[in-house]
Amino acid sequence: xxxxxxxxxxxxxxxxxxxxxxxxxxxxxxxxxxxxxxxxxxxxxxxxxxxxxxxxxxxxxxxxxxxxxxxxxxxxxxxxxxxxxxxxxxxxxxxxxxxxxxxxxxxxxxxxxxxxxxxxxxxxxxxxxxxxxxxxxxxxxxxxxxxxxxxxxxxxxxxxxxxxxxxxxxxxxxxxxxxxxxxxxxxxxxxxxxxxxxxxxxxxxxxxxxxxxxxxxxxxxxxxxxxxxxxxxxxxxxxxxxxxxxxxxxxxxxxxxxxxxxxxxxxxxxxxxxxxxxxxxxxxxxxxxxxxxx
Numbered sequence: 001x002x003x004x005x006x007x008x009x010x011x012x013x014x015x016x017x018x019x020x021x022x023x024x025x026x027x028x029x030x031x032x033x034x035x036x037x038x039x040x041x042x043x044x045x046x047x048x049x050x051x052x053x054x055x056x057x058x059x060x061x062x063x064x065x066x067x068x069x070x071x072x073x074x075x076x077x078x079x080x081x082x083x084x085x086x087x088x089x090x091x092x093x094x095x096x097x098x099x100x101x102x103x104x105x106x107x108x109x110x111x112x113x114x115x116x117x118x119x120x121x122x123x124x125x126x127x128x129x130x131x132x133x134x135x136x137x138x139x140x141x142x143x144x145x146x147x148x149x150x151x152x153x154x155x156x157x158x159x160x161x162x163x164x165x166x167x168x169x170x171x172x173x174x175x176x177x178x179x180x181x182x183x184x185x186x187x188x189x190x191x192x193x194x195x196x197x198x199x200x201x202x203x204x205x206x207x208x209x210x211x212x213x214x215x216x217x218x219x220x221x222x223x224x225x226x227x228x229x230x231x232x233x234x235x236x237x238x239x240x241x242x243x244x245x246x247x248x249x250x251x252x253x254x255x256x257x258x259x260x261x262x263x264x265x266x267x268x269x270x271x272x273x274x275x276x277x278x279x280x281x282x283x284x285x286x287x288x289x290x291x292x293x294x
Contacts, residue, residue, distance in 0.1 A: 003044060005285055009241055009294045012048035012076070012252040014213060016259055017058045018281060022087075024261075025056035032061050039065040039073065041283050042256050045291070047072050050212065050252045052115050053080030054094045063098075063107055074109040076252075081114040081131065083122040092135065099142050110147040111135060112169055112212065119153045129164050136166075151212035154195050162199040162207055169212035170196045173254075174236070178224025181216070181232040185239035188214060189247075210250035214240070218286055220272030228272045230288045242294035257281055 017038065019030045039062065042049060051059060059077060066073050077098070079091045095111070098104055113132050117123045123131075128150060136148045149167035162168050172192050174184035192211055200206045216236040217228040226232075244251055258277035265273040279285050 003041070003285065005291060006041065006044040007291045007293050008043075008045055008047065009245065009292050010046040010253045011245065011250055012050055013042055013046045014052075014215075014252045014255040015042065015049045015062075015257075016052055016255070017056075017061065018257075018259075020053075020056045020058040021261060022053075022055040029056055030058055030061060032064060035061040036065040036068055037283060038257065039071065040069055041279065043069065043071040043073055045256065045278070046253075048074050048076070048109060048252070049256075050076040050112060051078035052112075053078045053091060054098065055080065055091070059094075059098055063104055066107060073107075075107055076109050077111045078115070079111065079113045079135070081117050081123060081128070082120075088131070092131070095135070096138055096142065099139065099144060105144075108144075108146055110149070110167060111139070112149060112151050114150045114152075115212075116152050116171065117150065118156050125161065129161070132165065147208060149207070154191060154211075157196050157199055159199045159203070162196075163203050163205070165207050167208040167210060168196060168200065169210055171213035171254075172196075172211050173214065175216055175223060175226040175228070178226050180225040181227065181235045184216070184226075184236050185243065188240060189244075189249075208250065210252070212252050213254040214251055215254035215276050217272035217275045218277075218289070219275050220266070221269045223270065228275065230286060233278075233286075234288070234290050237290075237292050241292045245294055253278075257283065 017030045017035050019028050081088050113135050117128050147166035149165040149169045151169035154170035154172040172188050174187050179187045197209050216233045218230050218233050220228045255276050257279050258281050260274050262273040
């Protein structure tokens with residue numbers, strides 16, 4: 001799977017395996033072969049990945065791929081939460097089973113409990129942080145000292161929330177803010193500092209702060225001043241990636257591969273939901289895309 005056009009320059013990468021969405025995966029599950037190939041490619045781009053959930057055995061398949069390939073890769077485990085208690089219980093119990101397995105102990109870098117739960121209004125702030133407290137308590141009982149957080153829109157965080165997590169994870173997308181790509185990198189850094197990092201200034205125990213999603217779609221239309229396209233992806237990467245590394249910023253690029261299932265969220269003139277990957281679903285680097293070198 002080696003590719004001289006791929007460079008390990010990204011701090012981290014967001015990843016959702018193909019066919020890992022419940023309940024569809026019951027009849028069409030993700031495969032070890034596909035995930036192992038994905039991980040081989042991702043290892044050429046980063047040494048950290050972030051998952052969004054653990055349904056369909058996706059986390060086990062990822063961990064097995066890391067072992068089989070003997071690659072240097074750590075995983076931010078994901079716990080998908082919604083307003084269905086059955087879903088939440090299934091996700092949490094699966095996480096604890098994974099962590100109880102001693103062979104996984106060194107592979108996890110942290111746990112992201114929920115993604116954009118507050119934005120979607122599927123749980124209240126109180127409900128979400130009760131779950132986070134429970135996860136932290138269970139991790140301690142299992143002998144782990146992993147950072148626990150939740151990812152949400154950068155504009156949704158406040159100082160009270162920041163004080164309740166080990167890591168503040170903000171999804172910051174200049175594309176959805178209608179920013180022209182020439183200004184997108186500076187906009188991202190400024191937005192993150194003024195809306196998220198600043199929240200930790202007066203906290204006695206400061207959490208880590210990271211951008212849990214940042215990226216640009218390769219096509220599908222435009223959103224005010226933001227234009228989706230390969231040239232625009234190249235420009236944003238060229239302005240953001242190496243410069244963020246130099247700043248010591250923790251971020252997860254959204255994302256490694258296209259997600260075809262998201263086509264259902266596309267609307268006329270806004271057909272970009274399935275086009276955020278650096279590579280297509282067959283692990284082919286998109287034509288004309290240039291991964292930065294740092």
